Amino acid sequence: MVDGNEFSYPRTAETFPHGLRVLVVDDDLTWLKIIERMLMKCFYQVTICCLAKEALDILRERRDGFDIVISDVNMPDMDGFKLLEYVGLEMDLPVIMMSVDGETSRVMKGIQHGACDYLLKPIRMKELKNIWQHVVRKKKNELKDIQGLKGLENIQVARSGISNGFDDGYFFCARSMDFGKKRKGYESKHRDNEVVDLSAVKKSRVVWTVELHQKFVKTVNHIGLDKIGPKKILDLMNVPWLTRENVASHLQKYRLYLSRLQKEDDLKTSFSGTRQSDLSSKEQVAADMGSDKISFKKFDADSCTSGFPESSVIQNTSESGGIIFLPMLTTTDDNFEIQNTSSISESNLIRTCGVPAANYMALSSFVPSQYSLSRNGQGIETKQEIRPRLEMKNDLSHHQYPNVQNQTLPNIVQFAPTIYQTPITEIDNPPHVEFKIPYSNRNLPKQSPERVEYELCPVQSDSSHRTCFYSEPYTRSSWSMKDEILEHILVSDIDSLNHLACLNGSDLLPEDPFLTSLELLNTDFCDCSNSELSTDYSPDLYDGLLFM
């Protein structure tokens, strides 16, 4: 081992990331020296080492002596991946892999084994400069995980638990973000009990499911809205875990909702003077809630965009029926059923909630299905699904969807994941969008960006793979938030990006034919509008990715 630094850079919040403790492992002394130089230029505290085994020893010996490890893949004594595995198991430091070739399988292997980045030699200064972000991100995630445990262990413990060796103000980013907020007045009143209070299990929020709400409405109707209070409702509802406060809160919302409805109603009546139903909408709503006109199968409260199902998703209530927007991409009829549709009045009251198949999460939430309702001869409404079509923002709508036949794709939904090329260190200047990924194009990319930063979000780790990913295919509207930026994972080359896309594809979108048709797995690049990027991309590398 050669310790590159005779002195230490100060490790303070102010100077961060100066003094970042980096261990570099490479059997090639030349590379080792070059990288050491570069890292030192970043004011990092570098330790170099040409044997993987030795590196492991160092790490074991000085357990908390490093913030991040950069390791070559090919080494005589121990495979870089092996090292990665050990590090992951024993100290859970962020590890960056590097190698001269960008062979797909290798990159994939690296990422799969939990590498947080994969650098291709020659490594650029910019890439090394950015490595601190992996450290911060990891810290932040750990913090989240610990908080996620909620209960039992109090946060005081948790805090010291993760701070081993870093509790010096260095990781201000991770620290300051999550513990900030408290209710006004809370702190002063309860300071003495702080430890107790912090450890208190967060009260779980009551979710007013359709069933629960129906019960609520029934009760209210039974007594009459004007005479009833939360206490009485609570008693009559007879739901053991519900509190008076819960009911009061819900009642408040319900009343607000009704009054809003009333206003709309008044407005409408003053316009047309005619009404389809002689029930006021208020009564109609209550009636509807109590009846079984609309049943929700597989209802999932989380997906319901509005608290009251009847407040709904109907967008257009004109003569011919409306369009129901489902918040999620759904494919089958069993998401909702309309029974006895003839009794549904035109003025409101057709409603449904989307049913999220968890799998579709990331993608489909941006691709709402639309259903148009029309009346047939018997006055029965039928629904017809209109498939939204994905459209590239930069007018690539002519692209074909290979492997998909007879797909009608009328409506257009914007869908343009973006890749940012600007280093995320420059958070003050919002990065420019350099690339867009059309999910449907089989063309090989024309060019390879020097560095790709793609919005990827770590999903919770499991024991075998410390990190797995899915992509969030959307553009962020705001780049102002520092910690949001930090969420982004750095991907140094297209291969790893594509690998992540593959993971994403197989993890997220196993079945839906429409989504598969998007060719997510064959993520390609186009619109290389940036002339700076001139490196030709080798199709060979790409082939390995088209395996599905």
Place this chain on the structure above:
DNA sequence: AAGCCAATAT
């Protein structure tokens, strides 16, 4: 960034 939601304060 705005709006919704349930919880909490008044």
Place this chain on the structure above:
DNA sequence: GATATTGGCT
């Protein structure tokens, strides 16, 4: 009990 405000969340 009613209403206003808050903080979390999307």
